[in-house]
Amino acid sequence: MKLNVSPDIFPPRGHEAKRMSIVDAAASVFCRESFAGANIDMIAAEAGVSRQTIYNHHGDKEKLFIAIVRDLTERCNASIFATISTFPDQPKDLEADLIAFAVRMNHNCICNRDGKFLRKLIQTEGGRYPELFAEWREEGPGRTWPAIAARFARLAHAGFLDIDDPDVAARQFMALANAELQTTFMLGGTPTEDEVVQSATNGVRTFLRAFGKRQHVVRASKQGVLASA
Amino acid sequence: MKLNVSPDIFPPRGHEAKRMSIVDAAASVFCRESFAGANIDMIAAEAGVSRQTIYNHHGDKEKLFIAIVRDLTERCNASIFATISTFPDQPKDLEADLIAFAVRMNHNCICNRDGKFLRKLIQTEGGRYPELFAEWREEGPGRTWPAIAARFARLAHAGFLDIDDPDVAARQFMALANAELQTTFMLGGTPTEDEVVQSATNGVRTFLRAFGKRQHVVRASKQGVLASA
DNA sequence: ACAAATTTAGACAGGCTTGTCTAATTCGTC
DNA sequence: GACGAATTAGACAAGCCTGTCTAAATTTGT
Numbered sequence: 001m002k003l004n005v006s007p008d009i010f011p012p013r014g015h016e017a018k019r020m021s022i023v024d025a026a027a028s029v030f031c032r033e034s035f036a037g038a039n040i041d042m043i044a045a046e047a048g049v050s051r052q053t054i055y056n057h058h059g060d061k062e063k064l065f066i067a068i069v070r071d072l073t074e075r076c077n078a079s080i081f082a083t084i085s086t087f088p089d090q091p092k093d094l095e096a097d098l099i100a101f102a103v104r105m106n107h108n109c110i111c112n113r114d115g116k117f118l119r120k121l122i123q124t125e126g127g128r129y130p131e132l133f134a135e136w137r138e139e140g141p142g143r144t145w146p147a148i149a150a151r152f153a154r155l156a157h158a159g160f161l162d163i164d165d166p167d168v169a170a171r172q173f174m175a176l177a178n179a180e181l182q183t184t185f186m187l188g189g190t191p192t193e194d195e196v197v198q199s200a201t202n203g204v205r206t207f208l209r210a211f212g213k214r215q216h217v218v219r220a221s222k223q224g225v226l227a228s229a
Numbered sequence: 230m231k232l233n234v235s236p237d238i239f240p241p242r243g244h245e246a247k248r249m250s251i252v253d254a255a256a257s258v259f260c261r262e263s264f265a266g267a268n269i270d271m272i273a274a275e276a277g278v279s280r281q282t283i284y285n286h287h288g289d290k291e292k293l294f295i296a297i298v299r300d301l302t303e304r305c306n307a308s309i310f311a312t313i314s315t316f317p318d319q320p321k322d323l324e325a326d327l328i329a330f331a332v333r334m335n336h337n338c339i340c341n342r343d344g345k346f347l348r349k350l351i352q353t354e355g356g357r358y359p360e361l362f363a364e365w366r367e368e369g370p371g372r373t374w375p376a377i378a379a380r381f382a383r384l385a386h387a388g389f390l391d392i393d394d395p396d397v398a399a400r401q402f403m404a405l406a407n408a409e410l411q412t413t414f415m416l417g418g419t420p421t422e423d424e425v426v427q428s429a430t431n432g433v434r435t436f437l438r439a440f441g442k443r444q445h446v447v448r449a450s451k452q453g454v455l456a457s458a
Numbered sequence: 459a460c461a462a463a464t465t466t467a468g469a470c471a472g473g474c475t476t477g478t479c480t481a482a483t484t485c486g487t488c
Numbered sequence: 489g490a491c492g493a494a495t496t497a498g499a500c501a502a503g504c505c506t507g508t509c510t511a512a513a514t515t516t517g518t
Contacts, residue, residue: 015464015516034353036266039505050466055507119415123352124263126416133416141412168409168431175408179400183370186348187355187362202397209439244494268475279496284477
């Protein structure tokens with residue numbers, strides 16, 4: 001009798017462990033060397049696995065690459081949705097809460113390993129596998145942007161922001177939060193904690209100068225942001 | 230006696246023509262295939278030149294690549310400075326003039342051939358030649374950002390904008406103007422004219438909501454977004 | 459401890475690429 | 489038209505990489 005909880009077809013457990021270490025190593029090597037520059041021996045060495053095992057698991061280099069992108073897309077999406085769920089729906093301090101959200105977004109979805117790798121692979125190999133990356137576009141941006149926009153719409157509806165088009169606002173929010181990190185991202189670098197916070201702070205302040213309720217709130221005297229605490 | 234005006238060592242003129250077509254083709258192929266995936270025969274074919282000629286001109290694949298990046302950096306810098314010189318110092322219609330400037334920036338420096346190629350090469354191969362791309366960073370962003378910031382500072386000083394930190398404002402301006410084009414850029418695509426104008430328009434409007442001179446003057450009763458129109 | 463499945467190291471053919479070389483050809487100039 | 493420089497096509501060795509194959513060693517479940 002099997003005590004196997006998951007309905008997977010793969011019998012043992014070391015098998016899955018190998019599979020994961022292959023995927024990890026492959027992502028790293030494909031990012032560092034590009035698809036054409038990567039070779040299976042590097043990946044095998046970095047995964048601590050023999051070359052043949054990689055072929056056993058994934059068939060060939062191209063199938064391996066596709067598996068990596070699908071894997072990264074899935075994991076990144078999970079991170080993004082998890083982070084979106086921490087969006088401040090009822091902020092105590094709107095500025096501070098949005099800054100913290102922007103910083104979380106950076107940490108969990110953009111600057112972390114998966115985020116960096118996926119971004120690099122899309123940029124580098126996007127042209128080579130149109131259908132694969134079209135798939136990413138639908139599953140990724142196609143689903144996450146509306147989710148972020150919905151949160152801003154709710155915040156606006158609750159009276160915290162003055163937004164015409166939530167979709168535009170969502171994209172501008174992220175663009176502003178990362179405005180100072182663009183050059184670093186271009187070169188594949190990772191910004192320091194301070195840089196992330198700095199960029200998020202400046203970005204959110206500008207965002208609130210544009211979309212924050214101004215004197216409307218104070219005008220009626222009591223229904224202010226602080227009142228919700 | 231030579232009538233050669235330039236002090237170059239290369240005698241004829243067809244020589245230079247070949248050199249240029251090699252550089253063009255190499256940029257295109259390196260971008261499409263990545264450094265490792267590109268091969269000299271492709272470049273030779275696309276340049277309409279024999280393989281040996283490429284070796285005569287550039288020595289080897291790596292030297293050729295470096296020459297391409299230097300060449301693109303130089304040309305892109307020229308475009309950027311030329312475009313910066315069209316910044317609206319004395320705007321008649323601030324919003325319209327800034328939108329037009331943002332659109333020019335996109336056309337001449339980001340969506341054009343050189344801009345797309347240089348960006349792609351930096352993203353793709355940035356990690357492989359740290360010194361080369363450090364050089365780009367100094368010559369490119371290191372010089373262009375301050376130039377843009379200076380223009381915004383002047384505009385603020387002239388009373389058109391309310392800006393604390395011109396460097397931050399410059400980065401945020403560009404980030405906002407391109408906010409809606411990020412996904413397209415990621416995949417190496419070129420946005421349509423409409424998309425560029427749309428993104429620039431939305432970006433500049435938000436920028437002006439944040440930094441435009443507002444109702445300080447009007448505060449007493451007439452303050453509306455519409456008042457700024 | 460045993461049997462089945464998996465992994466490993468290594469060898470291997472086939473293909474592709476770089477960079478060199480040579481001999482013939484073309485180009486630009488006088 | 490003639491000269492010299494540049495270009496061309498093609499062959500070439502050397503190296504690297506993919507993907508397959510084998511036989512041995514290891515792991516896994518019972």
